Amino acid sequence: MHFTINGQSYDADVDIRTSVLDLCREHLGLTGSKKGCDHGQCGACTVLIDGRRVNSCLTLAVMHQDDEITTIEGLGQVGNLHPLQDAFVRHDGYQCGYCTPGQICSAVGMLDEVKKGWASHASGDLTDPKFDDAEISERMSGNICRCAAYPNIVDAIREVAGAEPAGRTADEKDEAMRNELKHGELAS
Ligand code: FES
Numbered sequence: 001m002h003f004t005i006n007g008q009s010y011d012a013d014v015d016i017r018t019s020v021l022d023l024c025r026e027h028l029g030l031t032g033s034k035k036g037c038d039h040g041q042c043g044a045c046t047v048l049i050d051g052r053r054v055n056s057c058l059t060l061a062v063m064h065q066d067d068e069i070t071t072i073e074g075l076g077q078v079g080n081l082h083p084l085q086d087a088f089v090r091h092d093g094y095q096c097g098y099c100t101p102g103q104i105c106s107a108v109g110m111l112d113e114v115k116k117g118w119a120s121h122a123s124g125d126l127t128d129p130k131f132d133d134a135e136i137s138e139r140m141s142g143n144i145c146r147c148a149a150y151p152n153i154v155d156a157i158r159e160v161a162g163a164e165p166a167g168r169t170a171d172e173k174d175e176a177m178r179n180e181l182k183h184g185e186l187a188s
């Protein structure tokens with residue numbers, strides 16, 4: 001079978017029952033995607049297929065020979081991180097890191113879903129979903145973190161989305177702005 005993963009072509013002679021996750025990890029040496037539960041409950045295996053997030057343990061490789069598959073290895077590399085990878089590092093959005101590749105791939109897909117105006121269970125207005133902490137938590141609920149790094153994961157995603165933290169008052173926003181300016185001045 002022939003596959004396109006992270007923009008590279010791969011030929012693999014695999015059983016038709018092989019999942020995309022096992023194809024990547026066991027046959028192609030792409031071990032960034034993690035196997036947590038192997039039955040669609042944890043999200044550790046999340047990859048992007050044609051830009052949409054998918055649990056790679058639940059989909060067969062044979063179904064995706066004409067698709068563009070992106071794993072965490074394709075999003076960024078050391079020295080050239082994807083903005084979400086960079087934000088996860090700065091916000092300490094992980095502890096053991098096992099869920100992190102899936103969290104980041106899922107967040108990439110999720111941000112695109114919001115941009116396209118797709119509503120979620122947490123959307124107040126189904127025709128114009130606003131991006132806030134409730135949306136992040138709801139939309140990322142398929143990605144479990146056994147280390148419970150959730151607050152920092154939300155911080156990282158919120159920053160990349162350019163959204164405001166939940167419940168911030170106007171005074172708190174002003175204070176945050178002053179701090180950012182101060183840090184900018186100190187850094188320059
Ligand atoms: S390993 Fe795929 S959802 Fe858990």
Ligand code: FES
Pocket residue numbers: 093094095096097098099100144145146147148149
């Ligand atoms: S950082 Fe350990 S499982 Fe999420």
